[in-house]
Structure formats: C-alpha cells, structure tokens
Amino acid sequence: MTLQRPLLTRTGRKQRALGVQAALEWAFRVEKAQLELPSPKDVSDEGFGFGLEYVLLQRAALGCKVDGGQHKMGGYTHPDAEVIAATVAGMPDSLGGIRMAIRVAELARAGLTPDWLPGVVPRCVPVETKRNQHGERATTVVVGTERVLTRGKWYTVEVQACPVTWRPHPEQIASARRGYDDWWQALDWVRDGLVSAGLLREVEVTAAMPKVRPWC
Structure with a gap:
C-alpha cells in the first residue's frame, strides 16, 4: 500500500491520501473490517430495510461518533474502515449487489486484483x-x-x-475481462460514494483508480 503525503483537514487533522483500491485493502486487510450485509427483505427485524451504511449516515447527521472494534477480538477496527465496509455493503443491484460486494471485500482482504488473464493468447x-x-x-x-x-x-x-x-477458449478470456471490468465499475462506485458522503475522518480517497482496461 502506497501512502501519499498526509493532508490536513479544516480541523487540522491529518489525512492519509489513498486510492480506492488501497483504501479497500487497508480497511479489509489491515483493519479487518467485516462486511455487514443488509438483512433479507423477507426478514422482519429491528432496523428492517436498513444496512450499516444507513446507520452510519444517521449517526453522522446526529453528530454521533462511529463505534469501532466490535469485529476484532481484543482489537480495534478504525471507524474509517467501518465506513468503507458499510459503503461496499450498499453495492446496488445494477453493479452486482451483494455478490459483487463480497467479491470486492474478498479481493481487498487478499490484496488481489481480478485475474484478467494477462498475456494469455488462445x-x-x-x-x-x-x-x-x-x-x-x-x-x-x-x-x-x-x-x-x-x-x-x-x-x-x-x-x-x-x-x-x-x-484457453476466447470466451474464457472475454469472461475474465468482463469480470475485471465489473470489478472496476464497482470500485468506481465505492470511490464516488466515499467522496460524496464525506464521512471519512483520517483517510482521503483520491481519484486514483486501477487501469480501466489493462489488456489494451
């Protein structure tokens, strides 16, 4: 993970500038943030219909501090990591929904980029x-x-x-590259969400993104 020079917020607090992929890897791999997925729509429970992202937004609106550490035994999960995980959990169905949210989190936790079969020729x-x-x-x-x-x-x-x-069959290569493109679109959505929400306190998500089509 490459960190840029710390930035100062209006309150004087230093921020680490990270691209969205680096921010995801920090949240899931370093801070061990967990993906809190919304409850199924057919389950009647307290907080029905609201994911963790909604809870975080409501806390921010009320001026409450985001809790951390509930997922790590004897440890502490940074609040910014919780916000990042919550944003991923809100992945819209148009981008793959829960399945894509899990994929984004798993890849970040492993520090991997989707295998688009570089250099492979049928x-x-x-x-x-x-x-x-x-x-x-x-x-x-x-x-x-x-x-x-x-x-x-x-x-x-x-x-x-x-x-x-x-x-490999040309369709296998095409499928791997469609999977990379879907992942890229999901990261772009996460980046926009984190920037527009403005809930991160010590991490600044920059415009840096993985290559759009590294095979070109």
Missing part, C-alpha cells in the same frame, strides 16, 4: 493426446472412408482427423 491444440514409446502424439478419429487406386487395385481407406480446440 492456441489451437489437440483435444486429446496420447503417449507411447515414440513420444506424445495427438489422438485421431475416423471421420469417413475413401476409395483409392493403388497399383491398379482399389482399396478402401479410413480418413482420420485430429480434433482440435482453442485453449
């Missing part, structure tokens, strides 16, 4: 190979027969072919 390869004393050879199948004339005689011979495929 190759045409045999569907199956076999090995014998002469080495490895492609498996062939009979696809038909032909009549051939050899030395004045007609013979029936089998026509064999080697089934091939593309590995």
